[in-house]
Amino acid sequence: MNRLLYPIVASALITIVPFLLTFEKGQDITRGLIGYEYFALLLLFVLVKSKLRACATKQSLFRNLVCVVFLSVIVFALFAVAWLDLQNLLAIKGWPTGWYGVLPFVTCGLAIAMMWKVKPFSASAISFILFVALMAHLFAYNHYAAQPLAQFPLVDYMNRTVPKPVARDSLPESFRAKYFTTDSATITRGFVDSTKTNVLVLVESWGIPLDTNRFAKQLQFFGGFTTQVGVHHRMYSRTRTAEREDLIFQVTRDSTGRRDTIFLPQVLRVQGVKTQFVYGGDSLVQMRNKYICNIGFDEVFFGSSDGNVRDDHESAALLDSLLSVQDSALRFIAWTTLDTKFPLQGFKGPYRIDATAVDSAYTERLAGTLQLVANLVKKHPNVRFIVQGDHNPILSPLKFQEKFYKRWVPFVVLN
Numbered sequence: 001m002n003r004l005l006y007p008i009v010a011s012a013l014i015t016i017v018p019f020l021l022t023f024e025k026g027q028d029i030t031r032g033l034i035g036y037e038y039f040a041l042l043l044l045f046v047l048v049k050s051k052l053r054a055c056a057t058k059q060s061l062f063r064n065l066v067c068v069v070f071l072s073v074i075v076f077a078l079f080a081v082a083w084l085d086l087q088n089l090l091a092i093k094g095w096p097t098g099w100y101g102v103l104p105f106v107t108c109g110l111a112i113a114m115m116w117k118v119k120p121f122s123a124s125a126i127s128f129i130l131f132v133a134l135m136a137h138l139f140a141y142n143h144y145a146a147q148p149l150a151q152f153p154l155v156d157y158m159n160r161t162v163p164k165p166v167a168r169d170s171l172p173e174s175f176r177a178k179y180f181t182t183d184s185a186t187i188t189r190g191f192v193d194s195t196k197t198n199v200l201v202l203v204e205s206w207g208i209p210l211d212t213n214r215f216a217k218q219l220q221f222f223g224g225f226t227t228q229v230g231v232h233h234r235m236y237s238r239t240r241t242a243e244r245e246d247l248i249f250q251v252t253r254d255s256t257g258r259r260d261t262i263f264l265p266q267v268l269r270v271q272g273v274k275t276q277f278v279y280g281g282d283s284l285v286q287m288r289n290k291y292i293c294n295i296g297f298d299e300v301f302f303g304s305s306d307g308n309v310r311d312d313h314e315s316a317a318l319l320d321s322l323l324s325v326q327d328s329a330l331r332f333i334a335w336t337t338l339d340t341k342f343p344l345q346g347f348k349g350p351y352r353i354d355a356t357a358v359d360s361a362y363t364e365r366l367a368g369t370l371q372l373v374a375n376l377v378k379k380h381p382n383v384r385f386i387v388q389g390d391h392n393p394i395l396s397p398l399k400f401q402e403k404f405y406k407r408w409v410p411f412v413v414l415n
Contacts (some may be wrong), residue, residue, distance in 0.1 A: 004129070006118045007046075010111035011038035014082050015151050017101045024091050029092060032334035034153025035085070039150075041078045043126045050076060050120040059145075075112070082108050085153035088160060162197055165372055168210070168406045169202040171231065175212060180230030188246045188396035190266055191413045192332070193384040194271075197323065198208050200334040201373055201387050204341045206366065207404040219412065221370040222387075225377050229411040234391055237407060240286045242390035243336060247295055251300065268332050274298055276317055278335040280310035297334070312339040315373040323380050336342025339365045362393065362400070377414045385414040 015035040052067035082104035090097060121129065137150040168273055171181060184190075192198050206350055208231055209215050219229060234242060248264045265275040276299045283302040284288040301318060303310050310318070319335055340346075347353050377385050387411030393401060 002120050003121065005027050006114055007039055007042040009041055010114045011035045013036045013114075014078075014104075014107040015085070015113055015153075016108050018082075018086050018089055018100065022093065022095070022100065022105065022403065024093070029089075029147065029411060030146060032148045034150050036130075036133065036137070036152055037081050037154055038060075038078065038111070040126075040130055041074055041081070042268065043121060043129065045071070045074045045078070045112070046115050046120040046268075047119050049116075053124060062286070064309070075108075078111070079104055079108050081153050084098075084150070084157040085280065088153060091160060095148075105355065106268070141405040142252075148189070152278060168402065168404070171208070171408060175231075178212075180228065181232070182230065183233045185232070185235060185245045186248050186385060187251055187388060187411050188386050191210065191228065191384070191386050192264070196382060196384045196415075197331040197380075198333075198384045198386065199319070199323070199376075200246065200332075202246070202334070202336045202365070202372075202388060202390045203369060204239065204337045204339070204388030205362070205392055206340065206409060208408040208410055209404050211403070215410070218366070218370060218410075221367070221374040222377065222414055224411055225374075225381075225414045226371040226412060227415065229410070231408050231410050232388075233411055234407045237391040237394050239336065239390045240288075241343075242409075243334070244291065246388070247381045263295045265332060265334075267314055269296060273330045273332050275332045276322060276334075277301065278322075279303075280315045280334065280338040281341075298369060302371075309338065312337050312372055316376060320376060320379065323376070336390065337369050340371050340393075345398075353397060355397040358396055358400050359403070362396075381415055385412075385415060386413065387412045 005152040012034050014036065015032065019029075019031050027273060048067055048071045052064065052071060055063040064276075075330075083101075084307070086100060086104055086320060087097070090100060111157045115240060133150065145246055188200050219226070235245075244263075247264045248261060249264045249267050252258065252260050252262065269275055275297045277292055278301045279288060279292075282302060283292075283300075286407075288302070314338070321335060322333060323333065345356060346361070347358065373385065373387055377383075388411035390410060392406060393402040
């Protein structure tokens with residue numbers, strides 16, 4: 001039992017002493033009782049020291065040298081981690097190192113002295129002890145987060161010093177004050193005009209850029225026709241999810257509790273509205289041949305007649321022809337664009353490419369798609385257009401992804 005008690009006490013000594021000496025009344029710093037990294041290093045120190053002693057009796061010069069090197073590395077690592085731990089504490093307060101710099105040497109020296117005559121555990125036993133200790137920490141942390149069992153100085157130091165990514169999870173208040181913002185996943189149902197033909201346009205990879213000027217330039221394509229501009233939050237960054245959730249009319253449950261989804265095209269068909277879906281890609285992509293039919297469209301249009309992909313220009317022309325049909329029937333048409341789908345056509349891989357080149361190509365293609373939509377809006381002023389992004393750009397270089405907020409997409413209601 002003492003073999004386990006000594007490293008616990010020694011690691012607690014290295015962890016708690018600098019904390020107590022830098023403690024101030026009123027501070028609120030969550031601090032572990034035992035330094036997990038110290039605990040592991042001290043167990044290894046005893047093991048390697050015993051190996052060194054065994055090698056010395058066998059007079060093996062090479063083994064002695066290896067053990068001395070490993071022992072030196074472990075001792076150096078112990079002092080280094082203790083120093084980083086001290087710097088973490090001082091950084092929280094903004095204090096200089098000063099005389100506190102002697103603490104790691106004192107506490108680590110005392111810890112090594114405590115462990116000098118402790119009997120070692122085997123390597124397998126050390127692995128098991130460390131695993132049990134980590135599980136105990138995680139279990140206790142879930143119940144008593146205010147007082148964790150273990151402290152991880154090296155992890156804390158890395159979290160403190162590595163460059164922090166741009167916050168992209170939530171929109172700033174300045175943006176929310178300028179544009180209508182909602183967490184609702186269903187936008188289409190709220191803006192469908194039952195007295196008109198309605199067109200839902202899901203623009204592939206159209207997200208909210210961190211640069212508000214960039215977003216303002218995108219909205220300029222719809223100048224003079226805008227009824228509502230806003231942003232909403234997607235739960236999942238998938239086109240398939242966006243196509244389904246934006247067309248949900250109602251979710252019900254039967255007497256057995258089984259969930260059933262009623263989609264907007266199904267409701268409109270009952271009202272005599274002709275429902276159609278347009279996508280320029282293959283019907284097998286993301287199994288659209290199955291779930292689009294289940295949504296309840298009267299007609300679906302995939303790719304071109306020769307089996308090739310239909311780009312946004314061709315899809316816009318098809319949409320124009322559907323809207324130009326001279327009959328009295330109202331229509332509901334959903335169109336998912338394709339030109340800005342990642343990986344972008346013409347680029348070999350989604351990640352091993354220049355982010356600047358991707359940005360340039362994406363900007364140009366998005367502008368082309370938005371212009372096509374704007375042309376349709378101008379040509380068919382009696383048609384309600386609901387234009388929105390399916391998700392922020394994904395499957396692209398990380399530097400490019402970081403230019404957009406996560407899961408936030410725009411929507412524009414026109415006419």
